Every structure is written in structure tokens, then in C-alpha cells.
Amino acid sequence: MDKFTDQQYLVTQQYASDANLSARIALHERFSTNPQGWYAWYFEQISLPPAARILEVGCGSGKLWRENLHRLPAAWDITLSDLSLGMLRSAERNLAAAGERFTFRVHDVQLLPYENATFDALFANHMLYHVPNLERTLLEIQRVLKPGGMLYAATNGERHMAEMDALGMAFAEHIGFTLEEGFTHRNLRFSLENGARQLQPYFSRVxxxxYPDSLVVTEARPLAAYLLSTTSAVASLDAAFRKQITRQLEAFMAQKLQENHGAIHIHKATGLFIAQK
Structure with a gap:
């Protein structure tokens, strides 16, 4: 099964904790060229009433809400959910300062445990490409939204960070070791290119x-950490070999930085679909 939609792999390895996701977020936060961060930009796209019932599926570490706590209307009733208990616990820790503002639940977006027409809005950020059955998922999202309810669904484009993929393949060829096992790849099931077409049968408006952005990366270690976070190949190795691969990757990235005059430029293709039931 493709690891990108393998729920067992996603829950027990890739998203067992927030470590892999945090490594990827850190690269974007430190080296993005857009001075307005992703989470601030995202929140500006939201248009909801002062009192709204909201569900996020695949909430991850809860960073969207942590970064925008000061902007949340007091009457928003927010439920954060994830298939991974480890990720949900990370979200709870990250939002502990918010007190009782959030409800946390573990469940599968393909079978939501809510009545019809429960929510004013549903957020599904960088996760719809992970679900095994996208059609069933969109039916569930449509079902639990109220008439006129909103879906906010972030995703990437097919060429998102293609330069990073090229670096990974070059390193694997350099050492004769398969670093990539298909977690980061093109032909996303739900992408900027194909997302609208897939949403239109379920929503009246899409x-x-x-989000305009790119990366200019000037350090080797964050590049290596990002790449390692996307593969299960290294995690399955014994500790000594894993350290060896990590050192080799960091040295390889340092060499690439030198070849590129101290900075590696990486293209990003990220955005948001806004759909109304």
C-alpha cells in the first residue's frame, strides 16, 4: 500500500508523535521568504460568524490555533480531531494555555461520529491527500456541515518543494542507499491542481x-532534518547506522550549499480551497 494513504504507517510511524511534522514546520518557519507566515495568512482567509461550531480533522500539533489564539472569537466552539492519539496529545499540550477553549477527539475523517448538519465550518489542512477513500471522506464532510457551511482545505501543488525531492534522490544515489520510500511524492490524491474538480460535486461553490512563498535555506542541518522526516527507511535502521546516515546527509547538504554559494532556493506550491455547502 502507498505509505501516503497507509493509515497504519501514518499513525504508528510518520505521525506517531509531532517530531516529523515539527522538523518540516521548522524549515518553513526559519527560511520562508514570505514575511507573513502561513498560519497568519491562513487565518485571514477565514470568514465565519462570531458564534460558530467548528471541527478540524487531522489537526496535527494544533499549530494553526496556537498561532492565532489572540484572534479567536470568544463564541467559537472548536473541536480538534486526529487519527493519531500521539498527534492529538501534542495539540493538547500546545494549546494547554487556552484552557477549555478546545475539545479534543480521536477519530477517522472517513466515519465522523457526529449528527448531520452539526458544524458551521470544517478545517482539513494538508491531510485530504492521506485518506484512503476521498469520496467517502467528502461525503462525510458534506454530511456534518450545516447548510451553507464552509470547508477550508489546505494542500500542496504537484511541484511543491521539487528541489528537496531532487536533493534526496541525489543523496541516495551518492551513498547507494534508498532514502525515500514514497511518503513524499508527486501525483497527490488531493492537490492544488485537482482539488477543485474533486470538491465540486459536493459543494455549491469552490x-x-x-499562498505565495518560497524557501531560501542557508543551513545544512535543517535541510537534512526535513528530508529525514519524510522517510521511514532511516527510522528502521539501528541507531549507529542511523547516526552515520544523518552525518553523511548533513555533510552532503553542506556541500550542496557551498556549490550554490551558501543558499539553496526551493519552490513552494501551497494553498487553500474554500468550499461552501
């Missing part, structure tokens, strides 16, 4: 908004 709009795509792109």
Missing part, C-alpha cells in the same frame, strides 16, 4: 487561493 474557490482556490494560493
Amino acid at each position: 474557490e482556490r487561493r494560493d
Whole structure:
């Protein structure tokens, strides 16, 4: 099974904790060229009433809400959910300062445990490409949204961070070791290119908004950490070999930085679909 939609792999390895996701977020936060961060930009795209019932599926570490706590209307009733208990616990820790503002639940977006027409809005950020059955998932999302309810669904484009993929393949060839096992790849099931077409049968209005950004990375270690976070190949190795691969990768990235005059430029293709039931 493709690891990108293998729920067992996603829950027990890739998203067992927030470590892999945090490594990827850190690269974007430190080296993005857009001075307005992703989470601030994202929140500006939201248009909801002062009192709204909201569900996020695949909430991850809860960073969207942590970064925007000061902007949340007092009457928003927010439920954060994830298939991974480890990720949900990370979200709870990250949002502990918010007190009782959030409800946390473990469940599968393909079978939501809510009555019809429960929510004013549903958030599904960088996760719809992970679900095994996208059609069933969209039916469930449509079902639990109230009439006129909103879906906010972030995803990537097919060429998102293609330069990073190229670096990974070059390193694997350099050492003769398969670093990539298919977690990061193109042909996403739900992407900027194909997302609107897949949403349109379930929603009366679908709009795509792109977030303009790129990366200019000047350090080797964050590049290596990002790449290692996307593969299960290294995690399955014994500790000594894993350290050896990590050192080799960091040295390889340092060499690439030197070849590129101290900075590696990486293209990003990220955006948001806004759909109304």
C-alpha cells in the first residue's frame, strides 16, 4: 500500500508523535521568504460568524490555533480531531494555555461520529491527500456541515518543494542507499491542481487561493532534518547506522550549499480551497 494513504504507517510511524511534522514546520518557519507566515495568512482567509461550531480533522500539533489564539472569537466552539492519539496529545499540550477553549477527539475523517448538519465550518489542512477513500471522506464532510457551511482545505501543488525531492534522490544515489520510500511524492490524491474538480460535486461553490512563498535555506542541518522526516527507511535502521546516515546527509547538504554559494532556493506550491455547502 502507498505509505501516503497507509493509515497504519501514518499513525504508528510518520505521525506517531509531532517530531516529523515539527522538523518540516521548522524549515518553513526559519527560511520562508514570505514575511507573513502561513498560519497568519491562513487565518485571514477565514470568514465565519462570531458564534460558530467548528471541527478540524487531522489537526496535527494544533499549530494553526496556537498561532492565532489572540484572534479567536470568544463564541467559537472548536473541536480538534486526529487519527493519531500521539498527534492529538501534542495539540493538547500546545494549546494547554487556552484552557477549555478546545475539545479534543480521536477519530477517522472517513466515519465522523457526529449528527448531520452539526458544524458551521470544517478545517482539513494538508491531510485530504492521506485518506484512503476521498469520496467517502467528502461525503462525510458534506454530511456534518450545516447548510451553507464552509470547508477550508489546505494542500500542496504537484511541484511543491521539487528541489528537496531532487536533493534526496541525489543523496541516495551518492551513498547507494534508498532514502525515500514514497511518503513524499508527486501525483497527490488531493492537490492544488485537482482539488477543485474533486470538491465540486459536493459543494455549491469552490474557490482556490494560493499562498505565495518560497524557501531560501542557508543551513545544512535543517535541510537534512526535513528530508529525514519524510522517510521511514532511516527510522528502521539501528541507531549507529542511523547516526552515520544523518552525518553523511548533513555533510552532503553542506556541500550542496557551498556549490550554490551558501543558499539553496526551493519552490513552494501551497494553498487553500474554500468550499461552501
